Amino acid sequence: MKALICKTLGPPDRLTLEEMPDPAPREGEVLIAMMAAGVNFPDALMVQGKYQAKPPLPFVPGAELAGTVLATGPGVDNARPGDRVIASCRMGAFAEKVIVQAAHLIPLPASINFDVGASFMLTYGTSYHALKGRAQLQPDETLLVLGAAGGVGLAAVQIGKALGARVIAAASSPEKLSICQSHGADELIDYTREDLRDRLKHLTAGKGPDVIYDPVGGPFTEQAFRSIAWGGRHLVVGFADGTIPSLPLNLTLLKGASIVGVFWGEFVTRQVTSFQRDLAEMFSLLAQGRLSPHVSARYPLAQGAQALQDLLDRKVTGKVIIANR
Numbered sequence: 001m002k003a004l005i006c007k008t009l010g011p012p013d014r015l016t017l018e019e020m021p022d023p024a025p026r027e028g029e030v031l032i033a034m035m036a037a038g039v040n041f042p043d044a045l046m047v048q049g050k051y052q053a054k055p056p057l058p059f060v061p062g063a064e065l066a067g068t069v070l071a072t073g074p075g076v077d078n079a080r081p082g083d084r085v086i087a088s089c090r091m092g093a094f095a096e097k098v099i100v101q102a103a104h105l106i107p108l109p110a111s112i113n114f115d116v117g118a119s120f121m122l123t124y125g126t127s128y129h130a131l132k133g134r135a136q137l138q139p140d141e142t143l144l145v146l147g148a149a150g151g152v153g154l155a156a157v158q159i160g161k162a163l164g165a166r167v168i169a170a171a172s173s174p175e176k177l178s179i180c181q182s183h184g185a186d187e188l189i190d191y192t193r194e195d196l197r198d199r200l201k202h203l204t205a206g207k208g209p210d211v212i213y214d215p216v217g218g219p220f221t222e223q224a225f226r227s228i229a230w231g232g233r234h235l236v237v238g239f240a241d242g243t244i245p246s247l248p249l250n251l252t253l254l255k256g257a258s259i260v261g262v263f264w265g266e267f268v269t270r271q272v273t274s275f276q277r278d279l280a281e282m283f284s285l286l287a288q289g290r291l292s293p294h295v296s297a298r299y300p301l302a303q304g305a306q307a308l309q310d311l312l313d314r315k316v317t318g319k320v321i322i323a324n325r
Contacts, residue, residue: 003095004304007058009049012308015061017301023099025073030102032085036118037093038064039299039320040151041215041240044308046091053265055091061308062093062322063265065100066108066117076102084108086117088125088268094304096324103272106279112286119151119293119319120282126237126264127155127213128278131163133267134260135211135233139164144200144209144224147216147240148185149176149317154294156213157185162290165211168203170196170220172314179317183294191220200227213237221245225257232257294318 003020025031043061045051069083079085079102086108087100108117131137143160147153148169160167161184169185171177177188189199200208208229214221218241225234225247236259239245252259268275285291296318299307304322311320 001096002301003060004062004301005058005060006047009047009057012044012047012305012312015047015305015308017304020095022097025071025076025099027074028076028102029073029099030069030076030079030085030087030105031071032065032067032087032098032100033070034065034093034096034098034324035067035114036065036324037062037322038118038122039304039307039311039322040064040122041238041311043094044312047308053090060092060095062095062098063090064088064118064122065093065098066114067098067324070097072102078102079105084110084114084117086121088121088265090265094301094322096301104268106276109283109287114325115295115298115321115323116286116293118321119295120286121279122264123151123155123319124159124282124291124293125268125275125278126152126262127159128282129264129267129275130213130235130237130262131156131159131211133274133278134262135213135235137163137165137211140166141210142166142168142204142207142229143211143213144168144170145180145185145213146170146191146220146224147214148180150215150240151319152215152237153213154180154183154318155291157183158291159285160184160213162285168200168209176317179294183292196220196223197227200224204229208232211235215240217241217245218243219245222247225251225255225259228255228257230256234259235262236260237262295321297321298323300324
């Protein structure tokens with residue numbers, strides 16, 4: 001089989017496409033023919049050695065995929081060859097054949113294609129866990145989404161609307177904001193041309209957002225937090241800006257506000273039952289048309305490094321996938 005391999009840490013162009021022996025599933029494992037794999041920001045950080053998890057070299061990046069089951073190992077009773085599935089795997093998805101833990105498999109309904117399946121679990125799972133589980137977002141509250149045109153950001157816009165919130169989308173260009181608006185955002189802020197705090201004050205009549213969804217970090221984190229409503233919740237999702245910000249902690253006191261960490265990967269590992277409940281609820285929203293993954297680009301496996309680079313360069317919106325068909 002072919003796989004995209006990281007042998008040395010650095011920019012994505014160091015990845016190489018190579019032939020590897022076909023893996024065989026062991027006890028509790030399943031072998032999947034990858035049809036589509038989601039490309040996510042943590043993948044790009046991992047190949048550079050900038051992510052929280054630092055796997056030993058060499059490794060195959062990629063944390064989520066959709067495909068068909070080829071074989072099962074001993075003790076697997078929730079899948080059989082031919083089943084359509086989606087799966088999370090932390091790493092290994094950027095390959096023609098992927099080993100995953102059977103416990104991390106989710107059946108893929110026939111009505112959902114592989115591209116959407118590969119676009120759904122990590123970005124929508126992260127945003128759903130963040131907004132419903134960690135922030136406990138309520139109907140009629142105001143949600144600010146930073147980096148709103150990215151994969152998790154656009155998912156947060158849609159999920160915020162599905163949960164009944166008023167959604168303010170902040171992004172870096174009119175084109176990106178147009179996509180946010182088409183996916184349900186009520187208000188828009190171009191934070192490269194407008195003052196974030198002034199616009200938030202105007203849009204919320206001075207109250208500020210109840211919940212801030214922040215996958216960006218950098219200078220906008222403090223600006224947003226200084227605008228947060230009394231009792232607000234600031235969700236720390238990631239640092240796409242490349243800079244981990246520092247906040248004056250007196251702001252939490254003055255605002256009666258909370259800084260809430262979101263680590264979806266650990267949530268899935270530690271709280272499997274809650275994760276499965278979330279996924280069932282998200283599939284229901286997907287079937288109702290209230291969630292709709294936006295796949296903006298498809299790359300063949302041989303161009304997987306370019307997919308990661310385009311993600312880092314902010315050249316894509318919504319979700320990017322590697323397709324193996």
